[in-house]
Structure formats: structure tokens, C-alpha cells
Amino acid sequence: MKSPRTSRPGTGNKYFITKVKGGYSSCIQGKPTDSQCNVLSNCVGFACGAYNEEHEFGYEKYHLNCNAENFIERAVASGLSVYQKPMVGGIMVWQKGSLKSSDGAGHVAIVTYVNNAYDPTQIKTSESGYGCKNPFWISTRNKGTGNWGQASTYKYRGCIAPVGYKPPQSPITPNVARDKTKDQIEVLVDQLYVRTDGKKSATALGFAHKGYYNYSSTKESDGYKWYKIAEGQWVASNKGWTNILPKEQPTTKYIQLTANVWCRLKGYGFKYAKYKVIPKNTKCELITKNIGSANGYKWDKVKWNGTVVYLPNNWNKYL
16 A cells, blocks of 8 residues: 555546546546546545555545545445544545535545554645635644534544554553563653654654663664564653663572582482582582472582582582
């Protein structure tokens, strides 16, 4: 699927030309009729053509050739999904009056940009309009009270999603505490953008708030180092925004023998055969302290000369 149209369609673009004139469109001609694309000027002709065009069908698969305000019902009947939050490539739908053509046909527009995919407050749309001298324009729309910048005589109904669209997930909440066994990033500001990929051009899903987040991988892009805090969720690191807190590596601990001591190879206790004598003052890596008790002794599991052995810890000095 390609990006939604952000420029005026030109001569020969069949998505915006009626079938009787050799195009794909089942919509009526616009008014005034554009010399290059005869379904313009008309919001229905533009939105229907642009929606099919962005999916690169090569024909008009979805026949959105009704009144603009009735696009919702037509879309649902065609198996398309409708959401309240606008998304890039979707068709925004407004009704005028009572959804009857006698009091207005409504309006539709193609969404080309959203400032925050999870909680959009500003968008851009490509659109046309019946009776408009200009057959195409771009609008910047603010959510406001929820009508997205349309006149009060219109009421926003919803947005028809592109085929295969999946609503973005809410950014994950911070971990409640620092976990030193995991790689974490600490967000120091109240709002840090979460994006769908580790690059500035990726869609913003919302914000990560102050707190700790686990991260699984990193990448560098656009002058930032990015951290993956969940599947499809990345944040950029910068001084003053974040602290990077790699998990703490386990500290190797050692013991030193205060006497010559027999060690056992396969387990602790006298039931296991003697292996070798570890000389006095030898340092060994401590694997497990007090791994168990047997024959009146507490035993340690250690590594000596690259071999894991067991020995009573009465003569172990812990370093």
C-alpha cells in the first residue's frame, strides 16, 4: 500500500475519472467539473478515488459513490472497519443534519498525517468539495471538541480505516521499581515520545512517562540512540531525557583455603569418592555457598582449575 495522496491528481489518473470517460470511478462528475479528473470538484469522488488508489487495486474495488455522510454504512457493508480516532490513509466522515440528503450530503476527507497515532490531536487531510472552484486542497485540522475543525453544522461520525489497519497499542506503563537484573532505561521527563520504530519519521504512538522501562535492543538513527521498550515501541535517549541502566553483571566471588582439603567431584558428602587435595592458600571461584549439609559439615560448590568440585567449608576463607 502506498502513502495517501497529498497532491492534486492529474490527467490520465483513472481513479479520478468516471467509467464512461475511460476511468475506474463510479462517482458522479464534480461541480465545477475539473478538466483533468472529472469526479472533481467533489469530496466523494476524491475520497473514493484516493482510497482505492492508495491500496493500488488497479480498479475501483470499494464503490464509495453515495452521499458523503453515508460512507460509514457503505464501508461497513463492504467489510471495512471504522474507528473514532483518525489514522493515516483513512477516510474521515462528517454528516450534515439527519443523514438524509434533504438536509445536506455531509463531507469526507483523506487523512494524510496524524501527530500522535495513539491519541491524535492534530491531523492533515487531502480533500475536495462539490461546488468549490479549487478541486483539491490540504487542511490542517485540530481535534478541538471532537469535530476536527469542521463547521458546527457538521458532525464527525468516524474514520474508515485502510485495509489491514490495526489500532496502535497504548505505550506500556513504567516498571514500578529499578530491576538490576534487567537492562532498563529511566525516563526523566513526564512525556517522551514512543514511536513504532527507532527513527524520527516513525509514527508516534503516545508518550512514555517518568519511570523505569525494560529494553531488549538498541539502534542508532537521526543522531539518537533508540531503545526498544516493547514490540513496536521505541524511545530516543538524550541527556536530560533518560538514564541508561544496563543490568548489573554478577560479581565473581572467591574463597581461599586455610588448610589442605580433599574435594569431591560429583557431589557433596563422604558418599562421593575423594577427588584431589586442594592445597592450602589456593583461591577458588565460589559458585554456591552452603549448597548442602552432609557428614557433619556444610559444603560449598566451587570451581578449581576449571573443574567444578565440592568441599567442606570449615577451611574456607570467604574473600
